[in-house]
Amino acid sequence: MQKITFTINGHAETKEVDPRMTLLKFIREELHITGVKEGCGEGECGACTVIIDGKAVNSCLMLAVEADGCNITTVEGLQKNGELDILQKKFIEHNAVQCGFCSPGMLMSAKALLTKNSNPTEDEIKEAISGNICRCTGYKQIIEAIQAAAAASSLVARLRRKYGKHFCD
Amino acid sequence: MESTFVINESSADIADYTVVGKVTPRVDSLSKVTGAAKYVDDIQMQGTLFAKVLRSPHPHAEIVSIDMEEAKKIPGVRAVICGSDFPHNTGIYHVDQYIFAMEKVRYVGEPVAAVAADTEEAVDLALSLIKVKYKPLKANFDPQAGLKKGAPLVHPNLHKYYHVSAINPTPHTNIANHFKIRKGDPAEAFKKADYIIENRFHVPQIQHVPMETHGAIALTDQTGKITVWSSCQSPFTVRYLLSHCFQKKLRDIRVIAPIIGGGFGCKAGINIEPIVAALSTKCVGRPIKLMLTREEEMYTVVVRQACHIRIKSGVTKDGKIIAQENEYIWDCGAYASYGVNVVRAAGYSLCGPYNIDNLKGDSIGVYTNRPVGSAFRGFGMSEIHWGIEQQMDMIAHKLGMDPLELRQKNCLRPGSKNATSQLVDENTGNISKCLEDTAKHIDYNKPREKFRAVGIASAQKAPAMPNNATTSAVAKFNETGGIELMFSATEIGQGSHTAMAQIAAEELGISVDAVSVISWPDTDYTPYDWQTVASKLTYSCGNAVRMAARDAKNKIFTIASRAMEVPEEDLEIKNGIIYCKSNHSKKLSLPQVCMGYQYPDGHTIGGAVSGMGFFTPENCINCDPETGYSPKPVANWTFGAQAVDLSVDPRTGQITIHKVACVYDVGKVINPQCIEGQAYGGIVQGMGAGLMEELVLDEKTGKVLNPSFVDYKVPTAMDIPKEMVTSFIETAQLDGAFGARGIGEHTMIPTPAAIANAVYNATGVRIQTLPVTAEKVLKGLERLATEAQRHRE
Numbered sequence: 001m002q003k004i005t006f007t008i009n010g011h012a013e014t015k016e017v018d019p020r021m022t023l024l025k026f027i028r029e030e031l032h033i034t035g036v037k038e039g040c041g042e043g044e045c046g047a048c049t050v051i052i053d054g055k056a057v058n059s060c061l062m063l064a065v066e067a068d069g070c071n072i073t074t075v076e077g078l079q080k081n082g083e084l085d086i087l088q089k090k091f092i093e094h095n096a097v098q099c100g101f102c103s104p105g106m107l108m109s110a111k112a113l114l115t116k117n118s119n120p121t122e123d124e125i126k127e128a129i130s131g132n133i134c135r136c137t138g139y140k141q142i143i144e145a146i147q148a149a150a151a152a153s154s155l156v157a158r159l160r161r162k163y164g165k166h167f168c169d
Numbered sequence: 170m171e172s173t174f175v176i177n178e179s180s181a182d183i184a185d186y187t188v189v190g191k192v193t194p195r196v197d198s199l200s201k202v203t204g205a206a207k208y209v210d211d212i213q214m215q216g217t218l219f220a221k222v223l224r225s226p227h228p229h230a231e232i233v234s235i236d237m238e239e240a241k242k243i244p245g246v247r248a249v250i251c252g253s254d255f256p257h258n259t260g261i262y263h264v265d266q267y268i269f270a271m272e273k274v275r276y277v278g279e280p281v282a283a284v285a286a287d288t289e290e291a292v293d294l295a296l297s298l299i300k301v302k303y304k305p306l307k308a309n310f311d312p313q314a315g316l317k318k319g320a321p322l323v324h325p326n327l328h329k330y331y332h333v334s335a336i337n338p339t340p341h342t343n344i345a346n347h348f349k350i351r352k353g354d355p356a357e358a359f360k361k362a363d364y365i366i367e368n369r370f371h372v373p374q375i376q377h378v379p380m381e382t383h384g385a386i387a388l389t390d391q392t393g394k395i396t397v398w399s400s401c402q403s404p405f406t407v408r409y410l411l412s413h414c415f416q417k418k419l420r421d422i423r424v425i426a427p428i429i430g431g432g433f434g435c436k437a438g439i440n441i442e443p444i445v446a447a448l449s450t451k452c453v454g455r456p457i458k459l460m461l462t463r464e465e466e467m468y469t470v471v472v473r474q475a476c477h478i479r480i481k482s483g484v485t486k487d488g489k490i491i492a493q494e495n496e497y498i499w500d501c502g503a504y505a506s507y508g509v510n511v512v513r514a515a516g517y518s519l520c521g522p523y524n525i526d527n528l529k530g531d532s533i534g535v536y537t538n539r540p541v542g543s544a545f546r547g548f549g550m551s552e553i554h555w556g557i558e559q560q561m562d563m564i565a566h567k568l569g570m571d572p573l574e575l576r577q578k579n580c581l582r583p584g585s586k587n588a589t590s591q592l593v594d595e596n597t598g599n600i601s602k603c604l605e606d607t608a609k610h611i612d613y614n615k616p617r618e619k620f621r622a623v624g625i626a627s628a629q630k631a632p633a634m635p636n637n638a639t640t641s642a643v644a645k646f647n648e649t650g651g652i653e654l655m656f657s658a659t660e661i662g663q664g665s666h667t668a669m670a671q672i673a674a675e676e677l678g679i680s681v682d683a684v685s686v687i688s689w690p691d692t693d694y695t696p697y698d699w700q701t702v703a704s705k706l707t708y709s710c711g712n713a714v715r716m717a718a719r720d721a722k723n724k725i726f727t728i729a730s731r732a733m734e735v736p737e738e739d740l741e742i743k744n745g746i747i748y749c750k751s752n753h754s755k756k757l758s759l760p761q762v763c764m765g766y767q768y769p770d771g772h773t774i775g776g777a778v779s780g781m782g783f784f785t786p787e788n789c790i791n792c793d794p795e796t797g798y799s800p801k802p803v804a805n806w807t808f809g810a811q812a813v814d815l816s817v818d819p820r821t822g823q824i825t826i827h828k829v830a831c832v833y834d835v836g837k838v839i840n841p842q843c844i845e846g847q848a849y850g851g852i853v854q855g856m857g858a859g860l861m862e863e864l865v866l867d868e869k870t871g872k873v874l875n876p877s878f879v880d881y882k883v884p885t886a887m888d889i890p891k892e893m894v895t896s897f898i899e900t901a902q903l904d905g906a907f908g909a910r911g912i913g914e915h916t917m918i919p920t921p922a923a924i925a926n927a928v929y930n931a932t933g934v935r936i937q938t939l940p941v942t943a944e945k946v947l948k949g950l951e952r953l954a955t956e957a958q959r960h961r962e
Binding site (some may be wrong): 005012028033034035036037038039040042044045047074075076078080084088091092093094095097098099100101102103104107118123126127129130131132133134135136137138140141142143145 | 195197198199200201202203204206207208210211212379380381428429430431432433460464480503627660661662663664807819842843845846848849850851852853854877878879883884885886887889895
């Protein structure tokens with residue numbers, strides 16, 4: 001067993017972990033955070049995507065010990081103070097969810113994209129989620145949801161820049 | 170997003186509703202975007218044991234012996250079981266399968282034994298210590314060869330199996346089901362034809378690829394009751410079959426279906442549940458979880474059946490198809506599962522949405538030593554339309570006629586009779602208008618550059634279910650005038666729960682927000698539904714929900730009528746308020762009535778209101794076994810058409826899909842945004858089947874060679890068309906909830922054939938074997954170039 005210290009969804013934690021355990025299994029079965037899904041276990045489907053230090057990562061391809069010192073966000077960490085993230089709101093609004101199994105991973109890939117590129121093109125969105133397989137939606141409404149989230153966030157950012165503390169979203 | 174709704178004027182039940190026909194967010198989306206949604210693997214009960222299955226490495230072999238003694242000695246191992254521990258049969262249409270293989274194995278991946286233990290490591294070690302001796306038998310992987318005399322029999326005891334009456338096996342052969350259509354006099358009609366055009370087509374086995382693999386938890390308690398949590402589409406069918414399998418009363422089996430991460434048919438019927446249930450009976454009091462790996466998912470449960478198609482058409486010069494022979498030889502794989510009913514559905518849907526007076530049809534399901542064939546979105550329709558819709562184009566080209574015109578000339582219209590001689594009327598649905606609108610959306614007649622063209626294909630599908638398949642629902646009022654809505658449809662992504670909430674809200678005059686859908690079917694608590702299959706929910710469950718809501722509303726009116734001192738007929742509910750229709754100032758709010766009405770002095774009339782409803786389609790008649798005749802073989806038909814605009818790179822054969830348009834006659838759109846989601850999802854899944862998907866089997870070993878996402882590609886966001894356009898026609902289904910018919914499966918039916926037709930129109934290359942890969946297109950182009958060269962010389 002090896003001791004690791006990390007932050008997950010804003011909480012700092014220290015845990016003993018089997019060095020052979022994947023990060024996916026650790027999050028799901030040791031931390032009981034189950035929004036993260038296993039779809040293939042070999043880094044091909046993206047259902048297990050989490051954000052580690054700003055980057056979207058397949059948690060099935062990473063060992064838990066490698067997360068020592070890292071900041072991890074899962075879909076459960078997207079809400080802030082009980083309010084949904086703009087991506088979550090837009091996924092609901094645009095019917096970007098059907099069976100929902102890919103949704104947590106899809107949202108995390110989209111979140112990582114918008115964090116580094118607030119105004120992505122359609123092709124950039126497709127590329128960012130190309131490692132997340134969805135078998136239900138045909139992707140169209142997912143892409144529209146991400147575009148809408150980007151548009152809404154950049155509007156908010158513009159208004160915030162313009163009005164400073166006088167702006168309330 | 171472009172979308173239009175064409176209302177057929179003749180429709181009686183199409184009106185403007187408050188909730189039905191409007192966009193409303195999915196009732197399950199909040200839980201799915203927050204991580205709150207619990208799928209079966211997210212249920213983590215204390216003391217859960219791990220389970221895994223030992224599988225056959227042979228496609229066909231006698232089991233000589235199984236030695237499990239060493240495995241049982243491993244510390245932490247709680248149960249090691251094999252066929253002789255549970256010699257019970259199971260199967261949904263043919264009872265042809267044991268929980269674990271008994272005398273012999275019939276495909277690579279068939280369960281032979283299973284282990285449950287405290288840790289995954291102990292399970293793995295124990296599995297590796299089970300010694301199975303096999304004596305290999307000659308295997309057969311080709312259903313056509315399996316029909317020949319002397320072919321190895323996959324099920325020598327076929328004549329002894331119990332099967333449901335609609336299935337017609339041939340004893341002492343490999344034929345699991347044979348469905349016949351004999352309509353008119355095709356032999357005579359072929360003589361009158363100006364052209365006889367005969368072609369063969371092939372569809373390979375493909376995988377459903379639900380993002381959540383099959384998984385189940387079972388717990389046998391000290392009274393012997395078995396509770397199963399399963400990612401399944403059919404909780405009541407699972408309960409019924411488990412009770413047979415384990416010889417228990419229904420009350421001693423409970424099946425709970427949590428939220429399901431995609432099904433597409435592979436989670437219909439019964440699958441891995443008997444394995445976990447069997448293990449749990451040996452570990453009383455401990456939950457046992459079995460989650461399949463992606464590799465196991467690819468070939469050990471079920472796959473879409475392969476099909477060999479032969480179509481021979483007799484056509485007159487002016488483009489009327491006067492005779493046709495359709496032959497479908499299906500690869501059922503090692504067990505009949507759902508596949509034999511796909512064979513039946515292909516039979517009664519024989520020639521697609523066309524009016525052909527003289528037909529000879531044979532749909533034959535054959536056992537082989539391949540993975541088990543089963544239901545897949547479209548239930549045989551995508552497979553047969555791959556042949557039917559290319560044949561239409563090939564006829565048109567032979568005649569020098571436009572393929573769209575040929576379809577319009579031959580498609581079903583009021584007064585025509587379909588394959589089973591069922592009379593089509595003005596309420597059946599309008600395929601002609603679907604074709605017309607699809608052509609408009611794709612700009613059918615626009616000239617396009619070289620190597621770019623449009624292909625079109627039609628589709629028809631009916632719910633393939635037993636004629637007594639029934640559904641029920643309960644609507645319980647709560648204290649604030651909302652309802653808890655209970656039914657046993659499983660939410661596999663199709664949006665059923667949202668549609669049901671809208672239907673209930675519309676009927677009751679309340680908002681969707683006031684409807685709480687109890688979303689986990691539980692055979693101990695939620696009312697009966699046969700299964701979640703056949704695109705039947707909006708139609709069947711929708712009717713049951715509407716009836717339950719109406720029943721509750723009538724009870725509300727009974728109480729309110731006394732309280733308000735107005736006749737029941739003079740009452741209506743709008744926005745949660747009960748009004749006197751003739752005098753709107755007389756009103757009561759629902760909370761004042763739905764728990765009983767209390768007078769100022771305290772005395773109360775009525776009580777907590779709930780309503781019940783059920784639905785079974787009426788007057789569906791089994792097809793005649795010799796001719797296929799039935800005046801109404803199925804509950805309803807949904808027609809549609811799809812067109813693909815693509816270009817081909819002549820240097821590589823690579824296909825780029827620019828636009829896909831589709832139009833379906835769905836009766837009534839319940840939720841415009843959800844139905845668009847079904848259309849886009851179906852198109853892209855159809856593109857997967859059309860362009861890239863095929864389960865490849867090594868015929869030396871019987872092993873599937875591409876059981877992973879590395880080697881079995883499905884469409885990603887990078888593969889989708891640049892544009893997808895949908896619209897819907899609303900010819901009301903007279904017995905549908907608010908006029909609705911099913912749509913979930915239909916959207917992937919015509920895609921592969923439309924792609925193949927477009928590729929032909931763009932290049933002259935006709936691909937008759939799925940998938941339409943760049944390699945096949947390129948080879949075709951090279952062949953054409955060689956032929957042209959030879960012609961010049």
